[in-house]
Amino acid sequence: MSAQETALTKCLDNILTRRKQSGLPLLAIDGPFVSPTPDFFSNDYLSLSTSPLLRERFLSKALSVPRLFGSTGTRLATGNSEGYRALEERLAHFFQSPDALLCTSGCVANEVFWSTVPQPGDVLIFDQLVHSSIREGVRLSHIPKDKQYKFRHNSVTAFKQCLEDALKKYHAQIVQGSGTVFVAIESVYSMDGDFSPLEDIVRTVEELVPKGHAHICVDEAHSSGIFGPDGRGYVALLGLKGRIHTMMHTLGKAWGHRGAVLLTSPTVHKYLVNYAKAFGYTTAMAHMDVHVINSCLDIISGPKGQELRNKLSHIVQYAQTHLGNALRPFPAQIITLTPADLDRAAAQRSAELKLYSPVIPLLSPHAVELSHYLIDCGYNASAVTYPVVKVSRVRVIVHAGNTQAEVDRFVEKVVEWATTKNQTLNQEGKLVGRPSLITIMPRIAQTMILEYSPSAYANVECNLAISPLLFPDPMVCKKLPTYRDRLTYLENHEYGQPRYNYGGILIRRFTPITCCHVGQPPDRDGASEYCDLREICSAH
Ligand SMILES: Cc1ncc(COP(=O)(O)O)c(C=O)c1O
Incomplete structure (x- = not known):
């Protein structure tokens, strides 16, 4: 065994090989450039990273300032400067927030907040599609798993249900005690570009959670600089200022540079400075970052x-x-x-x-x-x-x-x-002679079928749904509220014909009368249930 080839390298290589075999992409950082x-x-978004105006503003500042490069330490040691605090004050003023804390990136900011602020008696309700840095922060936090409630993406009904469940189960801690219900959402979700129902979520929280026991946190990574008055984001656009407790704006997307800012109360700011390890133990941003971010803000908040x-x-x-x-x-x-x-x-x-x-x-x-x-x-x-x-x-x-x-x-x-x-x-004849499943639910079925190879779909959480449209009698359908009820009915009445090896992928149970797709139900009236494809396959 060479010095390079250790038991660890073998083990890691094996895991990478298995990842590839399972159909997951093996990622590399050798392109695209x-x-x-x-x-x-x-x-x-605003093409600021290549803006001649931004370059000009920054360079004219850069030539006159005493320090441009490394901050040389953490903000708690040698890495602090008046420039940082002045920028935080400027950002707090711009976003009309009581206080602001700069972080080196959006990922760090989410981890700083979520790993530190929630306390053991608190509960978290989060959208299933929130960024992985929020989940990572939560994983490091004091919130135990049974106090974490994930709701279906952008569904106010699902959110309300989770909130009611949490309040019922943890009534003593939240309503009668000192606990807090944390809510984690994004304003615009990065993969589909869809906007969150923020107003409805805020209203639901205010209706159900006793005053002073909620903390709503909005990640504005994909709305900062783009939406709202002067680019102040989605919360500002909806006029929800003062009803959201913490916002996270990244400075590496529409702002064209890097970094992030947590906009929150002075108490949370102070607490983070004292307790957040990912803040306190890392070298602060370089001085030039502060100058660039100031220049970005000049542009974003101005007529340009x-x-x-x-x-x-x-x-x-x-x-x-x-x-x-x-x-x-x-x-x-x-x-x-x-x-x-x-x-x-x-x-x-x-x-x-x-x-x-x-x-x-x-x-x-x-x-x-x-x-x-x-x-x-x-x-x-x-x-x-x-x-x-x-x-x-x-x-x-x-x-x-x-x-x-x-x-x-x-x-x-x-x-x-x-x-x-x-x-x-x-x-190749792959688009002709599709069975009736596709005729009934073309998009849903085809997306699902062609999307996943047999090995790759092993971990897929999917949604089975049966639409009322597929029932011979809508009145019968109405009396069958759940997916299971409808499936049993259709099977008992011999409507279901299991199909196998469809499109090269083992598909069981997906018959002309059932359809399967990933994500939310295709038809909001169709009874549906989430399930793991492995369960379906092993059951048949
Ligand atoms: C919603 C969301 N939050 C946080 C981040 C992390 O931001 P950063 O790239 O500054 O670490 C991203 C990055 O894509 C994001 O999409």
């Missing part, structure tokens, strides 16, 4: 910022319309913009508020192939696949700096790929 083609993929937001809104609308029209002829098993589990309430919310999300996911079971095609065309595309998301996609992001001509060219390339893919699959 910044390319000269237009940016349709980064989080640089508004001009960039207007440009962004126009180009996003253009791209959404253009992509939507161009991709409409293709079936979902090639590419679609419409998720099978489209959250109609979220779509309605953004339409009412006239909000256009710059995140446009190109959903495709062949997302990796699509990304390779785009990379060959010079784009910096990468696919997002399971387990990061349940439905794989190339996540397109439109930026203030993109032009209509750039969008046109990009759409052309996507259509070129989809056309070729469609022809290939048709020649």
Whole structure:
């Protein structure tokens, strides 16, 4: 055994090999690199990272300040400076928050807050799709597992149910004691670009939780700088200031640099400074970061910022319309913009508020192939696949700096790929003669089936649903409230014909009268249940 080859390297290699064999992608950081083609993929929503104005502002400051590089220590030791505190005060003022704490990144900020602030008697209710840094913070926190409630993404009903359950179970700690109900949500979710029902969640909390016993925390990573007055975010846009207890804004996305700020009360600020290990034990940001962030804020809060937001809104609308029209002829098993589990309430919310999300996911079971095609065309595309998301996609992001001509060219390339893919699959006979399952629920079935290889779907949590549309008699259906009731009825009445090896993947139980999809029920009236595919497979 060489010095490089230890028992540990073997063990790690084995795990990586098993990961690959199971169908999960083996990630690498040897590309894609910044390319000269237009940016349709980064989080640089306002195109500030390449802004000549930002460069000019920063450089003019940089030449006159005494210190630019390393902070040389933690904020509690040699790494502090007046500049940090002044920036925090400026950010607190801009976001109209009582206090602000700078962190080196959004991941760190989430970990700092969640690992430290909640206390042993507290309860947490969180959206199932919150960022993994929030989950990581929670994992390190005092909140035991049985006090963590995960609710179905963006569902106010599911949120309310969790809240009621928690209040009932922990009544003594929360209502009669000193406990707090923490709520973790995002304003805009990064993978689908959908907006959270924040107003309804706040209202529900205020109705059900006794005053002084709730702490709502909103991650504004994908709304900071883009939405709200002067780019102050979604909370500011909805006028919820003062009803949200902590906000986290990242400075590495629309702000075009890096870092993050926690906007919270002076007490939480003080507590974090004293107890948060990921804050207290790390070297503070470099001095230049403080100058860059100040320059970003000059732009974001000024007329140029508004001009960039207007440009962004126009180009996003253009791209959404253009992509939507161009991709409409293709079936979902090639590419679609419409998720099978489209959250109609979220779509309605953004339409009412006239909000256009710059995140446009190109959903495709062949997302990796699509990304390779785009990379060959010079784009910096990468696919997002399971387990990061349940439905794989190339996540397109439109930026203030993109032009209509750039969008046109990009759409052309996507259509070129989809056309070729469609022809290939048709020649292989894979798109013809689909069973009635697909006729009934085309998007749902095809997405599910083509999405997962047999090994890759082993860990998939899915949702089985039976729509009332599939019942011969709607009145009978109404009397069967659960998925199980409906399935039993249909089986007993010989409607169900189990199918096997469908589309190359072992599918059991998915009959013309049942459908399976990942995420939320396809039909909000259809009884459904979450389950693990492994259970279904092993049961048959
Ligand atoms: C919702 C959300 N929160 C936090 C983060 C982490 O931010 P950062 O990249 O600054 O660590 C991200 C990053 O993508 C995010 O999407």
